[in-house]
Every structure is written in C-alpha cells, then in structure tokens.
Amino acid sequence: MSLEKINTAINYLKKNEYIKEAEDLEIILNQLKKDLNNKEILEKLIQRCHIRWLGDLYIRDFQGGSEWWQLLGEIDDYANNKFKSVND
Template identity: 35%
Template sequence: MTTFSELIKSIISDLHQAGFIKDADDLQRLANLALDQTLLTDTRNDALKQIEMRCHVKWLGDLYLPRLSQKDWWGRLEKLARSTKKR
C-alpha cells in the first residue's frame, strides 16, 4: 500500500515532469504543512482539505500529463484524495 507521502511525492514529480511547476510547488507547500507534526492539528487538517480539493477533476484532474492516461491520472488523484481523509 502506498503511503500519503509516497503518493504525493509521485504526483508532484508527475506535475514537474509535465511542466506544471506552479501546481507542483503549490502541492508541495501544502504537503509540507500537512506533514509537519509541529503545526497545530487545524493547520495540518486545512492543508489536507486543500490537497483534497485539488484532486478534483476540474482542478488538477483537468491537466494533461503526456506520460499518463487520463484514467491513470484521475485514479492517482482519487487515491490521494482518499488518503487525505485517512490522515
């Protein structure tokens, strides 16, 4: 089973490779907040909600990543969205 950290790193890498640097950097910033155990729980939970919102078909799901099929890309985003709820 893929961990939240592994999954988000993989998606950030996919975004970088496809040239979506701003989106990748934004997701990295949110991941850093979500994973920082020194921050308040509310801050981490807000970052997780922001990540989940970006997994929507009309946000990051709307991007075209040449090395992934749309089905694979949406599947990865759906997995990430589910993993934010488990944290």
C-alpha cells in the same frame, strides 16, 4: 497510503511542466509532514485532487486520463480518510 503518492504526483507535474501546480502541492506536502492532522491543509489537498483542478491537466506519461485520475483519487481517498479521522 503514505505521503509518497503526493510526491509522485508532484514529480509528474514537474515533468510535464506544471510548475505552479507542483509548487502548490509541495507546500501542502511540507505542511502535512509537519502536522498530519491539520484539517485546513487536508482540505486543501482534497480540493487540489478534484477532477476539475489537477484532474484537468494533461499528463503525457499516461495514456488517457484514467491513470492520472486514479493517482489523484488515491491521494483524495487518503486525505478524506485522514480528515474524517481527525474529526472523530
């Protein structure tokens, strides 16, 4: 997965008027573009994709939460794998 999934999530957040959350994710994305191996930023991304953070938001583009949660899960998997590879 590339950073495009994060951008997709940002677009959904903006479209659904979660501006603060979108801005937070944009900051993380921009920082990752500068340094993809930054463990601190990867940890922030993992935290944001947690079901109790962004997962609690209602995204009207999806019927039910499972598709939104799947997108967040893919981002979380990417961040966790990247985080583990940085620690190796």
